[in-house]
Amino acid sequence: MTTTDHLPSSGVRNVGQLLLAAAQRSPGADLYYFDSANGNTNGNGNGNGTRFRRSGYPELLDQSLRILNGLQELGLRPGDKVLLRIDDASSFLPSFWACQLGGFVPCPLPPPVGSIEQAAAHHHHVHQLLDEPLLVTSEQLAAEIPSAPGLSMATVESLSDCSPSHAFHDAAPDDLAVLMLTSGSTGQAKAVMLSHANLLASAAAQIQARRLTSADVVMNWIGFDHVSALLEFHLIPVCLGASQLHVPSSVILDDPIEFLRLISRHRVTTTFSPNFMLGLINSAAQQRIPDNELDLSRLRHVVSGGEAVPCATGTAFLENFAPYGLRSGALWPAFGMTETCAGILYSNEFPHVDSGQEFAGVGTPVASLDIRVADPQGNPVPDGHTGEVQLRGAMIASGYYRNEEASRSARTSDGWFRTGDLGRFANGRVRLVGRSKDTILVNGISYFSHEIETALEKLDEVASSYVAAFPARPEGSDTEQLVIAFHPQTPAGDDAALHGALTAVRDTVVSNWGFRPALILPLAREEFAKNSLGKISRAKLSTRLTSGDFDKEVHVTAELIRRSMGDYSPPQTENENSLVEIYGDILGVSPASVSATANFFDLGGTSLDLLRLRGSVSRRLGVPRLQTIDLLTAPTPRTLAARLDENSSARAKTNDDYDPLVPMQHTGTKTPLFCVHPGAGEVLVLLDLARHFAGDRPFYAIRARGFTDGETPFTSHQEMIATYTRAIQEKQPHGPYALAGYSSGGIIAFAIARELQSRGEQVSFLGGIDFPPALRPLLAGLDFSVTVSVLSHFLGFLNKEQSRELPEQLRGLPLRQQVQQVLDLAPSKRVADLDMDLEKFTVWMTLADSLKKIRAEYEPEGAVPSLTIFHGATPPPLPVFNGLPDSQARQEWLDCLHHWDKFSTGPARYVEVPGEHHTLTAPPHVATFQDLFRQEIDRNMGDGDGQHHEAPPGT
Known part of the structure; x- marks a missing residue:
């Protein structure tokens, strides 16, 4: 069969006709959907692939026609917009095709990231941009959709209950087929307008360039809010009548070698991998893979786009897996954009055409695409010279929906599309050399400089308009890294304040975006070159950093951090050496820079990092019974090494050794806070919250008994309260006290407060986090x-x-x-x-x-002088709320919380915080929660410093 057998012909007017043809012509082609209910995600469950549900194009068409009927019954007409917020491929694809067959215009929404406020703002913007369209989602996700005026919503499950529709819409080639969002989940997204003609032209060009046929098996593992997933790894197989496999990204990211296992097991011939995934696979390849586990001989090409491919990474990938049948030319570096319907440049000659280069070129353009490299005035430059890559062709989008300014600025005066990427021609091939757009690619994900800068400018320690976020790629790195340059708003010569500023910048990035900046650099104001409009040139800062202009500042900052964390103390024992290396691996820093006296949490460790630390120490040092409490109370390599030595020789632990207080942070001169564990007994969930109290007030978490060998769980509520109260008074003999409890720990904190009051002590602050005073009704x-x-x-x-x-x-x-x-x-x-x-x-x-x-034994009685109850925007997923509408469940939960009114002699305060019950104290929500939490403690204790604003009024 030739590659042109199933090319979109002139008789195909619109995308919808592709599925109609595939269902009739290719009923035997397979669609495999991952089924999370049947088998684990590590490939080692049943071993026979039953964790994928098999389907086909006739079934996909039938499901699509049922959803189409449901949409038509809701009154949708051709041209209407439809938002699709669906994570599962088996639900997303029929919803997408229902829109195509009905003439509706789907717009896939990305999963929300960042804070709840950021997600709500993004959804509101898109909702308004598209004229308040219908939102189609799943029953599971419906509860997570932020409410908005004019929002109408339907679930895939309800729409699928309809009988198949027979009323198709025959869209014209130039009609709008899909809207694809181009920015992240925060900020003002633009919606790229892709017509049926754009998609069909791109499909034909890519099929020819990649030599695809109906015999290919395509695997996709990226979300359908990315145009490459929708077109390259779904529409093109539909066009060809080829088989396709759809895998959630979490399956691949959790176990990179599973990417190759799936290719082997399903005889995949073509798939996609950004460069950061190649790096993860190379790292995982250091583990021994059984010779008979992988057969990659059917894999013809792995398209790699989204970020530059270092030749060393790509070559290592090919060499590592050549013993398993991987072809020497199987890796195809590529380039494409949402505005170009994904791939438009492919290099099928890697690696030999890139000899001596640091990064792989992106090859030659697909057919029907014109490409030029031009100077700022739009004049083409000679081969070998650098300029902006500009494009013209049938697959290029016409512009951005309801954004004339962006559409106009994306084109040159003579009609060429401006990619914003810098490159040059060499021997007919394109080599990219940089970007003119202000984005940072970390592990294949674009982060927008202005969004990071906006978040950092809110910090008191950062001078407004003097902060820049830009990328750097250290030699040998598999991905770009983030650099933050800022002017500190701290007193000159105050090293402690400057170190606090560095920590605040780092923690803000980690809380909002989930990764650590590679470098945080405080600079003088005059180092921030601005244009006449006051805009900082990030490119100039990046160039100066690379050229060594800021080497002195880098060195001074490193010294400041070293001094603030204490003088560097080299590891002295074998265990200390091993722990220093483990700290470096987990936190992404050089082990040589980690002092044996460095605190894991001062280095930026989070609660989940702590669990990774426990696993690494257990495996590498052979400590099978290592407890989390050991890491919390011995957070430096030196103290932890001593603890390991002690545990290896000491007697067995007993209840007499148990101390419920876990000192999560020691610093600060204010009254200590004692915070009781949630229902599971462990205190890890409090760790990210406690870090925000550094320099403010000591934070002691109260941990249940029974985790450590030799400890027995409490046998009664009375025993637990007596033990916790005794430990608190040993640490702080007399009040006033500050107490809190997370989840059902709030009931325990109340019982402790009542016990302290019975002893004549004063409890000035009592806080409960998202739980009512009685447990039994919720059981x-x-x-x-x-x-x-x-x-x-x-x-x-x-x-x-x-x-x-x-x-x-x-x-x-x-x-x-x-x-x-x-x-x-x-x-x-x-x-x-x-x-x-x-x-x-x-x-x-x-x-x-x-x-x-x-806890169910205890019925609260009596009262305390005051109470503050913090609660999330949505109720916790308790069985008593199953089946209730969201609004009713929320109101019933608030009614339950207000039962605390009976246990406070003064008015109880109710403060709403972002996030859900199990995410209130985790990034990104903890950044807002901790501020509101500390305000309330300061207000009640009378030891605040006046730096906080008044908390919002009670609900």
Whole structure:
């Protein structure tokens, strides 16, 4: 069969006709959808591939026609816009095709990231931009959609209940086929207008360039809010009648070698991998892979786009997997954009055409595309000279929906599309050399400089308009890294304040975007070159950094950090050496820079980093019974090494050794805060919150008994309260006290406050975090199966959908079998990183269930002078709320919370904070929560410094 057998012909007017043809002509082609309910994500569950559900084009057409009928019954007409917020491919694709067959214009929404405010602002902007369109989503995601005036919503499940429609719309080639958003989930997104003619032209050109046929098997693992997933790895296989496999990105990211296992198992011939994934696969390849586990001989090409491919990374990938049948020319560096319908340049001659180069070229253009490299005036430059890459062709979008300014600025005066990328021609091939757009690509994801800068400008320590976020790529790195330059708003010569500013900048980036800047650089105001409009030239800062102009500032900053963390102390024992290396690996810093006295959390470690640390230490140092409490109370390599030595020779622990207080941070002169654990008994969930109290007030978390070998769980609520109260008074003999409790820990904190009052002590602050005063009414359905599912979601063992659906499947099974089933579903890499096994997980889950029963014994009585209750914007996923509309569940939860009014002699205050019950104290929500939380403590304790604004009024 030739590559042109299924090319879109002149008789195909619109995209919808492609599915109609595929269902009739290629009924035997397979579509495989990942089924999270049948098998784990590590490829080692049942071993026979049943974790994928098999379907075909006739079934896809039938599902699409049913959804189409549902949309038509809602009154949609050709040309109407439809927002698609659907994560699962088996639901997204029929919804997309329903729009194509009905003449509606779908706009895929990306999953929300960042804070709840950022997600809501993004959704509101898109909602208004597209004239308040219908939103189609799944039942599971519907609860997460932020409310907005004029929002109308339908679920895929309800639409699919309809009978098939027979009323198709025959769209014209120039009609709008799809709108694709171009910015991240924050900021003002632009909607790229792609017509049927654009998509069909691109499909034909890519099929020819990549020599695709109906015999190909295509694998996709990226979201359909990316045009490459929608076109290159779905529409093109539909056009050809080829088979396709759709995998959630989490499956690949959790275990990079699974990418290759799936290729081998399903005989995939073409797929996609950005460069950062190639780097992850290369790293994972250091582990021994059985010779018979992979057969990559069918894989013809891996398209690699989204970020530049270092030749060393690409070559290592080809060499590492050549023994498994990977072809020497299988990696195709490529270039494309949303505005070009994805791929338009492919290099099928890597690596030999890139000999001596640091980065791979992106090859030659597809057919029907004109390309030129031009100077700022729009004049083409000779081969070998650098200029902006500009394009012209049938696959180029006409512009941006309802954004004439952006559409106009994207074109030259003579009609060429401006990519914003710098490059040059060499021997007919294109080589990119940089970007003129202000974005940073980290691990294949674009982050916008202005969004990072806007978040950092809100910090008191950062001078407004004197902050720049720009990329750097250290030699040998697989991806770009983020550099933050800022002018510190701190007193001259105050090293402590400057170190605090550096920490605040780092923590803000981690909280909002989930990764650490590679370099944070305080600079004088005059170093920020601005144009006449006051705009900082990030490119100039980047160039100066690379050329060494800021070497002195880099050195001085490094010295400041070293001094602030204490003089560097080299590791002195074998264990200290190993721990320094582990710290460096986890936190992405050079082990040589890690002092043996460096605090893990001062270096930027988070709660989930701590679990990774426990797993790494357990594996590398052979400490199978290492406890989280050991890491929390011994956070430096030196103290942890001493703890390991002590544990190896000391007697067995008993209840007498148990101390419920975990000092999460020691600094600050204000009254200490004692915060009680949530229902699971562990205090990791409080770690990110505690870090924000540095320099403010000491923060002691109260941890349940029973985690450590030799400890026995509490047998009664009275015993638990007596133990916790005694520990608090040993640390702080007399009041006034500041107490808080997370989740059902709020009930325990209330009981401790009442006990302290009975001893004549004053409790000035009592805070409860998202839980009412009585547990027993909420216990209906809150059994062991729910406990293990909810906690597993926090640990990253289950996704949100799995955590909601799994309890019903677990009920009735023996306890250990329930725990084992969760571990079978969990990504193997995640389980290994957290050093979890059946025994440890069973102990934890059993303890959590035991604590729940003890707390149910207690009925609050009496009152305290004042109470502040913090609650999320949505109620927790308790079984008592199942089946209730969102508004009713929220109101019933607020009514439950207001029962605290009976236990306060003064007016109780209710403060709404961003996030859900299990995410309030985690990034990105913790940044807002901690500020509101500290305001309330300062107000009640009378020891605030006046730096906070008044908390919002009670609900």
